[in-house]
Amino acid sequence: MKANRLFYLAAASRSLFFAWATRAFIILGLLLLPFIVGPGVDFTSGSFAYAEKPPGVGGGKPNPPPGSGGKGPPDQPPGGGGGKPDKPGRGSGDLYSELVIAYRTVDGLPIYVGVPEGFEEDEEAEALVLPSGYVACVQPIIDWNISDAFMIGYANAALDLSSAEAPPYDSLEIPLTNPADGRTVSPAPLGGLGWLGEECDVATNVGATPEGYDPLADYNLYVEEVHFGRMNSGRSPNKVLDSQLAEAYATLTAPWAVIDRDHAGRITVDDPATDPYPDKTIDSPLQNLAIYRELLTHGMLQQGPTLPDWGMEGRDTEFLDWAAAALGASAEKDDYWVDGPINLDLVVYFNRILGIPSQSSGYAIEGNGAIGADGEYYFDYSDYRYTRSFKYPGCAVYQVIGIGGRVEKDTIMHGVFGDEDVVDRQNIFGFATAADDSRRVIAFRHDIDQGIVVMAIDKAGDDSVVCDVDVPWWDDPLEN
8 A cells, every 4th residue: 555655646746747847848938939030139238128118118217297396298287196286376387376265256267466576586577567576476365354464565565467457557455355256355465485486475474583483474374275075086087087977878878768857956867667766866976077077068968868958947058057966966075054165266176177168168268367377268157147946946855863753844945055045146156056055965865964864855946746745743834
């Protein structure tokens, strides 16, 4: 028995050795094949073996990505490579400026101001024709009235470039009325520390003592930046949104698809043969971003169905109602009791990132360096009107979490907006409000933090279903 076992072990070892030897011979032959059948390889300097591989091929050194050295190529959106953008308002920095709440016209275009030059000669200041000694800058604004001596001095020295087509320009005001939304604000004083090249930086450490830094004199602490949250996905390469749009079209163009809207105005797709409820809501944030881009680029879903009329009073630009809902669906939901991240500044910056509008668009407004960045195009929302109670006349039925789990009914206007209406809000300010309202209604529908679970809710622009539902244990406030 032992002899037989040793025989089989030796045979197995011999077979294993020949198998590994055969494999090694084949691999060595494949490695030597190019030298056998092809021309010899020149290993001298400059030959193929020493040449740098082209960008993007097997480890070749690509061109620096956008933002890697401060800014990317001019045709790339801001922030694409994570580098530090140029200062606001300085030459090509217009396209890479810090994303802050800014002084704007009713169309959303930033209003530039002339800021006194720093303490050295600056030939770049001659790029825009201004009174000698001034530089054109985007003007950040502060959401309350600051009337300290330095602020007043800055406002008297800065020139409002929207006030006239030629010198003399008017100085800024304290407080300042922001034309875009009518808010009373203060202009954040610019000038950095007063040196050359800092004209468009927010003033820092103004009036500080020799002993050190004075935080009360750093106006950067008061400037509000625009936060994109998960909408940062809009900075992805175009192919990402193209893919998401293709997925949305696959749903929207199904043979059985009937297009409608949900409680926030998002697109729904229904098969009438199944049941009375929509089979699918386009609720993916990325798909909604793609739909937003498509609607603002073409004014419609270019390869999809015609979106139905909402039938609301006073609507001249229906596609913008759909676009506002899509933008609201792409944002983080936050608290539905308060205004959220979508404001008019975010809309302007987000359109820039998406490349909206093109120069050839019928909705393009061109900046000139005093109102809007020189040569940049902004979307024209001037025909848009928004009234909150027109969009949300309906009701919601919800269950209160806790003992008894009673069921109640409420109007959307009361439950989400505390009966605070917005009447005929216009232009980009109205559009941004409509988008954020869609976000708030979505948050209400899915948020259980307030102790409720929404069971049914009327679609946007309609009150024909849930408002007619009889709900037990409920004292109807609408009839009192």
